[in-house]
Amino acid sequence: MFPAGQDDSAPTGDIMTFNNITKSIKNKINNFQKSGQNKTLKIKDIALIPEFEKMLAMDESVVSAMTESMKSEGFKSGHELHVWLHDGKYILIDGHTRRYCAMKAGMSSVPCIIHHFDSLEEAKKFAIREQTDRRNLSGEALLQAVANFNFEKGKGNAGEEKGKASEIIGKQLGVSSKTVEKTRVVLKEATEEQKEAIRKDELSVNQVYNQIRAKATVEKPESELPKLSAKEKAFIDGIRYAIAQINSGVSRKELYHQATDGFDYVKMTAILKDTDFDKLFESEITESKTSTIAG
Numbered sequence: 001m002f003p004a005g006q007d008d009s010a011p012t013g014d015i016m017t018f019n020n021i022t023k024s025i026k027n028k029i030n031n032f033q034k035s036g037q038n039k040t041l042k043i044k045d046i047a048l049i050p051e052f053e054k055m056l057a058m059d060e061s062v063v064s065a066m067t068e069s070m071k072s073e074g075f076k077s078g079h080e081l082h083v084w085l086h087d088g089k090y091i092l093i094d095g096h097t098r099r100y101c102a103m104k105a106g107m108s109s110v111p112c113i114i115h116h117f118d119s120l121e122e123a124k125k126f127a128i129r130e131q132t133d134r135r136n137l138s139g140e141a142l143l144q145a146v147a148n149f150n151f152e153k154g155k156g157n158a159g160e161e162k163g164k165a166s167e168i169i170g171k172q173l174g175v176s177s178k179t180v181e182k183t184r185v186v187l188k189e190a191t192e193e194q195k196e197a198i199r200k201d202e203l204s205v206n207q208v209y210n211q212i213r214a215k216a217t218v219e220k221p222e223s224e225l226p227k228l229s230a231k232e233k234a235f236i237d238g239i240r241y242a243i244a245q246i247n248s249g250v251s252r253k254e255l256y257h258q259a260t261d262g263f264d265y266v267k268m269t270a271i272l273k274d275t276d277f278d279k280l281f282e283s284e285i286t287e288s289k290t291s292t293i294a295g
Contacts (some may be wrong), residue, residue: 017050038080041090042109043099046083050095051120052127055148056108063101070105080111082130084123090114124148128172139198139205146183182209243267244275 008263025125069076092099093115102110117123128145151170165176166184173180186194189212197203203211228236238259245255258264 025086037114039112039114040109041081041083041112042104043107045089045090046081046099046110046112047089048096051124051148053094053096054092055124055127055131055144058097058100063097063104066097066101067104068103070107075102075107075110077111080113082127083112083114084117085114086117086123091123093123094130125172139201142173142175142179142183142205143187143195143198146180147187179205182206184214185209237268237272240272240275240277241244243277244271 075098079095079098081099082093084091084093090112099110115123115126117126128148131141131145146169149165164177166180170177170180183205186198186208190198190208194203194208194211198205198208242255245258246252250258
């Protein structure tokens with residue numbers, strides 16, 4: 001019997017202790033499951049899905065060397081495939097090159113680490129972290145890795161983690177948020193020729209990004225160019241007028257007197273209108289090259 005005012009159920013403290021123990025056991029089980037268990041699987045029983053299969057392209061030189069190594073030394077310990085057990089299927093999330101090489105080497109089964117993830121996004125986050133931990137991302141690999149992320153506002157395939165997507169993703173890939181943002185621009189705006197140059201390591205992602213931005217600046221509509229005040233425009237016109245006059249043979253002394261002895265704006269406007277500055281500078285470059293050769 002319990003004192004008056006208390007029921008004869010288990011004390012509140014004991015219930016809280018039991019709940020805490022249960023929660024702790026569940027957490028340990030979950031952590032153990034997600035840490036992975038080793039198991040040898042037949043290659044034919046391992047499923048491939050596009051979300052992971054296309055995450056990073058295979059390097060032909062790596063495939064050739066790895067296949068020969070497996071033929072002579074077998075599948076090395078510490079290089080197991082990472083597999084997600086989901087809905088009764090073994091889905092390959094990391095190790096596509098190793099799986100392919102094992103098949104080429106004549107193997108029918110491979111060592112794997114089995115993982116249990118709560119979602120596809122969590123599995124992708126793990127796979128990308130595994131791959132970036134093993135290598136410095138090439139331009140092509142960086143494009144592929146960033147392309148695989150979901151840029152929904154506030155997320156970067158990071159579950160409940162909040163914040164700017166590029167910062168979250170950069171943290172996962174081991175690069176700066178600025179690099180992620182530049183890579184996104186390249187993915188959206190680069191030409192096929194520029195992307196091919198990245199794949200061949202002829203250009204970096206940063207170089208292509210700079211090319212895109214330079215082109216955008218040149219092609220910017222006049223309406224988007226910064227507005228000049230009347231004073232700024234007059235100053236620029238004055239410089240252009242001086243260049244045109246000197247090019248036509250007017251001496252610097254004469255030009256000085258034009259400016260100080262009652263400047264003729266009508267004359268300046270007419271001269272600027274009639275002067276083709278592109279041709280003017282082209283002829284100047286040609287003369288410079290000719291004099292260099294003669295010298």
